[in-house]
Amino acid sequence: MATGRRWLLPALLASLLGLLGSSVLGPHRVLHLDPYLEAGAPPVSRHAPSTSRARGPPALNHTREDFWERDDSSCVHVDHICSGNGRWFYAPAGRDGVALHQPNAKLLVRRRDIADSHGHDVQIEKGIWFNVSSASHHFYNGATCSFSDAPYHMVVQSSWNEMMGEFYSRTMLGLDRWMQDYPIQAENVQMYVHFVDKRKQRLFEGHRLFLRGLPNNDKFDLLLSMMPGETCQCYAKLVFCGYYVETATTAIVSEDDDGDNDADDDNDSDSAITPTRQNVTIFKPKAVISNPKTECGKADPQCTVYRNLRRDLLDTYKQKGPQLEQKIRQYRVQLLEQKGYIRKGSASSVDEWKFVGLAHRKYRRRWLNIDEAIDLCDDKFANSKVACVTIDVEEAKSPAEQLLMHHSLNALVGVHGAQLTQGVLLPSHGYILELLPWIPFYLWGAWVSVTHAPTPLGVIFHETALNHIGYPLGRDSVPLCLDVDPSDEELERRCLMNETSGVIEKFRWADRDFNVPLKVIDDFIGSFLLAENKTICDNMKRRADEKGFVLYNAFCQRNATQRRYEAEHYYWEKNTSQPKNIHEGR
Numbered sequence: 001m002a003t004g005r006r007w008l009l010p011a012l013l014a015s016l017l018g019l020l021g022s023s024v025l026g027p028h029r030v031l032h033l034d035p036y037l038e039a040g041a042p043p044v045s046r047h048a049p050s051t052s053r054a055r056g057p058p059a060l061n062h063t064r065e066d067f068w069e070r071d072d073s074s075c076v077h078v079d080h081i082c083s084g085n086g087r088w089f090y091a092p093a094g095r096d097g098v099a100l101h102q103p104n105a106k107l108l109v110r111r112r113d114i115a116d117s118h119g120h121d122v123q124i125e126k127g128i129w130f131n132v133s134s135a136s137h138h139f140y141n142g143a144t145c146s147f148s149d150a151p152y153h154m155v156v157q158s159s160w161n162e163m164m165g166e167f168y169s170r171t172m173l174g175l176d177r178w179m180q181d182y183p184i185q186a187e188n189v190q191m192y193v194h195f196v197d198k199r200k201q202r203l204f205e206g207h208r209l210f211l212r213g214l215p216n217n218d219k220f221d222l223l224l225s226m227m228p229g230e231t232c233q234c235y236a237k238l239v240f241c242g243y244y245v246e247t248a249t250t251a252i253v254s255e256d257d258d259g260d261n262d263a264d265d266d267n268d269s270d271s272a273i274t275p276t277r278q279n280v281t282i283f284k285p286k287a288v289i290s291n292p293k294t295e296c297g298k299a300d301p302q303c304t305v306y307r308n309l310r311r312d313l314l315d316t317y318k319q320k321g322p323q324l325e326q327k328i329r330q331y332r333v334q335l336l337e338q339k340g341y342i343r344k345g346s347a348s349s350v351d352e353w354k355f356v357g358l359a360h361r362k363y364r365r366r367w368l369n370i371d372e373a374i375d376l377c378d379d380k381f382a383n384s385k386v387a388c389v390t391i392d393v394e395e396a397k398s399p400a401e402q403l404l405m406h407h408s409l410n411a412l413v414g415v416h417g418a419q420l421t422q423g424v425l426l427p428s429h430g431y432i433l434e435l436l437p438w439i440p441f442y443l444w445g446a447w448v449s450v451t452h453a454p455t456p457l458g459v460i461f462h463e464t465a466l467n468h469i470g471y472p473l474g475r476d477s478v479p480l481c482l483d484v485d486p487s488d489e490e491l492e493r494r495c496l497m498n499e500t501s502g503v504i505e506k507f508r509w510a511d512r513d514f515n516v517p518l519k520v521i522d523d524f525i526g527s528f529l530l531a532e533n534k535t536i537c538d539n540m541k542r543r544a545d546e547k548g549f550v551l552y553n554a555f556c557q558r559n560a561t562q563r564r565y566e567a568e569h570y571y572w573e574k575n576t577s578q579p580k581n582i583h584e585g586r
Contacts, residue, residue, distance in 0.1 A: 057094060057236040058151040058188075067182040068239045074174075074290040075241040076283045078105055081132065082145055084232030089136035091145065091234050104280040106131045107240070109196060117159045117287035118196055125198035128224055130240075134278075145232035150190040153235045154216075155223050157194035157242035159287040164206045164418040165457050172210050174291035175241060176309050179214055181293075186215040186320075194223040194242070196285050206422065209399035212320070213313030243283035307464045307567075310424045317403065328408050335408070339378075339387060349385075354529050357391035357405070358521075359414025366513040367415065368479060373521045381525055393419055411529060413521065415473075415514060416448050416457055428465035429535070429555060429565075433524050434458060435516060436472045437509040441579040442493055445509045451550045452574040458552045463567045468553040469528070469544065477514045480507055523547040536560060541570045 057080060068075035079100035080091040090102045107130035114122060158170035171193075191211055195201050201224055208220050226233075296303035318324050332355065333347045342349060356377065360370055367373075370390060377388030391412065396402045402422055406412065411431035412423045423432040434457065436449040448455060449472060454462055461468035475486065480503055481495035496507045506512060527543040528534060537556035544551045551570035558566070 055146045055149075057091070057147040057234065058149060060098075060151050060236055061184075065182075066184075067178040068241065071245075072290060072292055073178060073241065074243055074245070074286055074288075075239055076105065076243060076245045076281060077237060077239040078102060078132070079237050080234065081238045082140060082232055082234040083226060083228035084145065085139075085230065086228050087136075087139060088130060088132040088228060089139040090132065090134070091140045091147075092137045102134050104132070104134050104278055106280055106282055107243075108282050108284050110284075113284050114159075114196065118285065119160075122196060123198050124196060125201060125224065127198075127227060128194065128196075129227070140234075141232065145234050147234045147236060148190070150188055150217055150219075151236045152184060152189045152239065153192065153226075153237070154189060154239045154241065155192045155194050155226075156289065157196070157223075157240070157285055158289055159196075159285070161193065162195055162197070162200040162202070162204075164204070164210075164421040165460065167207060168210060168421050168424070168460055170288040171242065172214075172313075173294050173305060173309055174289035176214060176312050177291045177293050177305070178241075178289075180312055184215060187217045189214075189216040190219050191216050192221050192223045192226060194240075194285070205396050205399050205402055206393060206418075209402045209422070210313070212399055213316045215316065218320075240283060242286050242289045244286050245281065245283045247279055248282050249279060304463045306424075306460050306462055310464050310466075313424070324403075324407070328404065331404050332408050335389065336387060341382060341387060353385045353387055354410040355408055356386060356388045356411045356413065356525065356529070357409045358388060359412060359419045360390050360392045361417070361419060362392070362394055364511045364513075365415050365417055367516060368513050369515045369518075373516060373518060376518050376521060377525065380522065381530070384530055386525060386529065391419075393422060411524075413524065416455060416509075418457075420457055421460065423466070424460055424464070426466060429467070431467045431469060431524075431528055432461060433549075434468065434470045434552075435514075435520070436470050437512065437514070438473050438475055438477055439509055439581070440493070440496075441581045442497065443507070443509065443581075444583045446581040446584060448509060451572040453571060454552050461553050462569075464553065465555050465565065465567075466553065467528070467540075467551075467555050469524070470550040470552055471520055471524070471548065472550075473514065473516065477516065478507070478512065479515060480512075524549070533560065535565070537566075537568050541568075544570065 060079070066077075067073050068077045078090075079102055080093070081102075082089055082091050090100075093100050107128075109124050109128070111122060111124060156171050156175060158167070160166035161171055191214070193203055193207060193211075201222055203220060203222055211220050212218055294305045296305060321327075329350060330347075332353065333342070333350050335355070336342045336350060336353060337344055341353070358367065358370055358373055360367055374388050374390065377386060381388070391405055391409075391414075393402055393405070396405065403425060406422045406425040407427065409426050409430065411433065412420065412426060413433040413435070414420050415435040416437060420432060420434060423430075426432070434455060436451070436455070437445070439446045439449050448457075451470060451472065454468075455470065458468050458470070478496075481492060484492045484495050486492060495503060497504050524547075527547050527549075528540070531539070531543060533539050535555075535557050537554060537558055540554050540556050541551060543549075550572050551568070554568045554570060555565050556568055557564070
């Protein structure tokens, strides 16, 4: 197979997004996209206000309770807050006489507080700090300080939020529920992400894509970008979500700062709170944005929190881009044209086709024989109107590309990892095939390949209108130590776990490249996408059992006469005959 064939999808997306004119995507104009589908909005300038100088504060809604005022929201908020000249300070109240919430407040980031939730090797970003005194109004200069047009600026934080699956479950899940229950006009909200680790200060297109599924103005940046510079920028309301919030005295806080705080608590800004006995609101990074409505157990059949989140996101995408379905259809037409499956102008047949995406990564966990899998699909299933394409989220230059990539698919196949998170964007009744890494009993990480319960990634598909299927890869998926007799398990173990040769670095599941038996792709397409009565629950279970698949979440009908679809879960029994993983329970 020609290597250029592998990159058909990125090339097509570049063509589709060519409407951006002279942008890096090229001059071709193929398809009009709404503004929210265009290349990501430029990041907010770190120090320069986005509005004209000396703009006053926009109006806030003071007629109701907002979710960040609730004790169970893991949020804290301040009003009329400004940054500039190396400090945080408050702006005075306006002439309307409305009381403002302007407490002494301090962001406290200490390794001893977050090691368990954010990792013991976390390297705290010292450039992120927030420390403001309630008596700092005298630093405000109405002639030089300008308020942002957006009344609400919201910072979100959770542990491991640089990983897309963790961001989806720890940040998006709770936050979406709060914003649905306490609606705010979308154009009034601007959002930022707080990455605690200094090595992870990057906002991916996946972050922007998911955040665009919330009611906001589609402008996103890092919390780091808000840190005080030379110019003065003010915000009518600044909200931090994903934190433990408590009240202490400044004296206690000062005594507790033992040098373990890498967030520059003791900055020399004279607008910051000082060690006197004043009350101060302390907030510390938390593992998750809490919401009582999203805390049900993942194995509870009545727990539909991820179904609700997926529905909310898709509804918001369609509200922001009402022509989305039409554009997806045109994208599919051009995909089929480029593969040579239909002639130009014969778009009427596009609805008869099914599209399967094979998830590819450039670095860790590369799918080594993905070209052969595409060839198999093309050769065997093109006549059945199945088109297979390569999906590479790392190639996407905007949230628009990722949405087009995934919402056009009927199925997504890939090894366990963050690249499958966007599978939630597949249309209802879509299939996600999660290839489970081979984890022998002596290798750390067995939880990623569980078959008796949802995988750590699979919880996001639980009780949704999607079919989540797993397939345990075997020893033949690992292209290492191939010269060792496979019947000599001890010799094979010593080879795979050899630190001197460096093989173990390539063998760890998170870094391992892999091969997929072509029969797995053949069986998956034939047994699920093309099977007769494919939506009947018992038929799905039977085919899964016959071909060695586990049905984590089957969105199916109990019989052919029942029109209603329900989510069923056909986990395997836990295998007690195999040696217990030596790392379990550690």
